[in-house]
Amino acid sequence: MLAEAHGTFGHTADTAAGMATFTRARVVRFTTLAVGAGCIALGVHALLTALGSTEEQGDWRIALMIVVFVPLAAMIVACLVGRGVHLAAGVFAVAYPIALLAWPLATAGSQPAPDDGPWIWLLLNIATVAAVLAFPFPLQIAWTVLVPVQYGVVRLAQAEFAPEFWAPVILDVVYAIILATVLLTLDRVYRAVATRVDRARVDAVASYAAAAAADAAERERIAVAALMHDSVLAALIAAERADSPREHGLAVAMAREALTRLANAEQDVGEGPDAPIGVGELVERLERGAREVGIELQADRILVDETLTIPGRVGRALALAATQAVANAVEHAASAGLEVTVSDGDEPGGVVIVIRDHGTGFDLTTVPDDRLGIRASIYARVAAVGGRAHVAPTARGTTITLEWSPPA
Template sequence: MTLDRLDAPAPRLVVRLPDQGWLGGVCAGIAAYLGVSPLFLRLIFIVLASWRLTGVLAYVLVWLIVPLMSDAPDAPGLDAHRRAGLRPQGAAAQAHGPGDWGQLIALALFGSGLVWIVQRSGLGLPTNWFLVGVLASGGLALVWWQADHASAKDLKASDGPFAWLLPLLANWTTALALGVGLLAGASAVVLTAMLLPLGEGAVASRTLAAIGLALVGLAALAAPWLLRVRRALVQAREARIVSDARADMAAHLHDSVLQTLALIQKQAYEPHEVTRLARRQERELRTWLYGTEVPMATLKAALADAAQDIEDDFPVNVEVVVVGDAELTPQLAELVKAAREAMLNAAKHSGAPLVDVYAEADADHVEVFVRDRGRGFDPAAVPEDRLGIDKSIVERTRRHGGTARLRSSAETGTEVTLEMTR
């Protein structure tokens, strides 16, 4: 059902939880997402790793692809709650108890025994290549683990081109782990170059192979930083877009809604003026929120714009209803000007609080009715020097192929009918 989809919560993201895991937080993150025990997933990875290091490769790929919990984007509204102090900045790291250490030792013994059985049975990798895989994966794990635990605060507070190194060298244990990881990776590169079947005495080929493998290794070691930088850039761009949208909204509300409210407070004892200001602001706000503004190249848009001008200048409400629509040709533009003049006369002289405008357009004909229920007048008694009706309405419409009729009485008000063929 559509309502179920609308009411459903936003989908959760898979994130790594290194503070709740032993290495990269892969098993802890996936287990939290699936609602299963991390021990179950760790056993699966260990079993896969015993056969040609398949589980190690899978773990490394997931480690590389899945973001850290601190790097994952928040759901809408959570960032605002954090800024307001209603949400903690982050969960504290969970200390591993004796039971966790016992589980780690048991898993390590189980994995070592399983690997030994597979290797002895001949189903695993050759010994030399197995050693290369262990060195490479161990080096990657140490370096990437340090990348995950590098302090973002220390990084932001540091300046200079090598500021990103400071969190990694914050203490001797971190530097030692990083050095061991780099040494293990370099050893894996050298062993791989020596094991390649390039023939005897192919010194140059082995040197080139070692250089190529070293570049690949450096790219693999730098992958966590590159991905975190990319995610940080994306988040910064999204934050800038949100900030710009908030600034635009604040400016629009200040220039429109707040100004209108100030005018309403000053004219609180003039109900007609308050109503006019409120209706005008409602129309502008709906147009801004929902994008209902119609391009000015149509009859409907031109009549609405003319009515808005009248409402802005006089304390009247102009209700516009248009059935159908038509492209605003030069002839119809003159018809709109005549209709605007009729609205202006009604606003200035009728005394009515409301002016109704009804337009109907079909394939070959357009009609516009402008009516008020205020004080009517005798068209024959209009002085000759008052040219609003004759020149701006009747003759203007006639010059462009249309007709204009006027009917007015003191009891029912005034109605102007404009017709034109397309």
């Protein structure tokens, strides 16, 4: 069940990144939609008020409406479609303070009422929210405080700092700062909660993956134990009871078959035909196997006889064992100094494959008994076809030599 559940998840880097931002992305989308809806309501109200305003001079009113409402419309569209929100919100967050700076000039000579706020006041908190959508946290705090304060200074300057304006303007500024702080806090809280949910999801998927891997490893150990009981034990019993040369030969054949099946226990590899294959095809299989483990490898050929052929089962065993050695070098030595050499054997018709890397090496005696990468996939696999494998780890790297010679 765990393995099936684990198989339903993607395991690419893009998928992992998507899971890590799943909830946060939806919180951000919900926030932009809510801001877009609020901007529509406040924007329509401010637009209708601006059309009937008498505080500004005619040309100034048109210029201010263009500076304010065009970026606002772009911000609303961006929030609704979910595209270009940062840019559009940033433009409005900058355009609004510029319009505020021009407000005293636009309203010069007018007689404002202390209790009636101008239409530009209605868009004050939209500017602070736009900063939340567009700017980093320090600038968000700056806009939350400074833009309302700027409005208060501009409003008092318009009224020439008349005493009756101080109380209502200060109340407007405090109200705007409180509302902007609440909106900023809500945004930060929602994003932090979403981030924690995404982190918990990633941890949960990782734990399920680890459980699935442990379950697969346990299944493999059970399969190998059953194979040992059925095949290897039968071969040992046959060898113990053999009395004649023919029975000895059959026992050896059973043992060889058991070793081959044990070597192939971790993957579905059949014996296949035993037609001879050339060393060139052997090298191609090895290079193809290296690509499957994630590395482009070109083996060096040092061959006296380029037409050398070996039995098909021998070629398959050597290619799989060499691929396992390459996989070990990729996993444990990060492919440092990895090179593969294929050459003639000491005896006519033989072949030698040498895999070297420049990793830190390892101690063969410390490899756990349940790890089959060397014992089964290299030693047993090569021994099953009558070959020899030698692993020589040192502090400056590891050399694995695979040899096969035709029987006398």
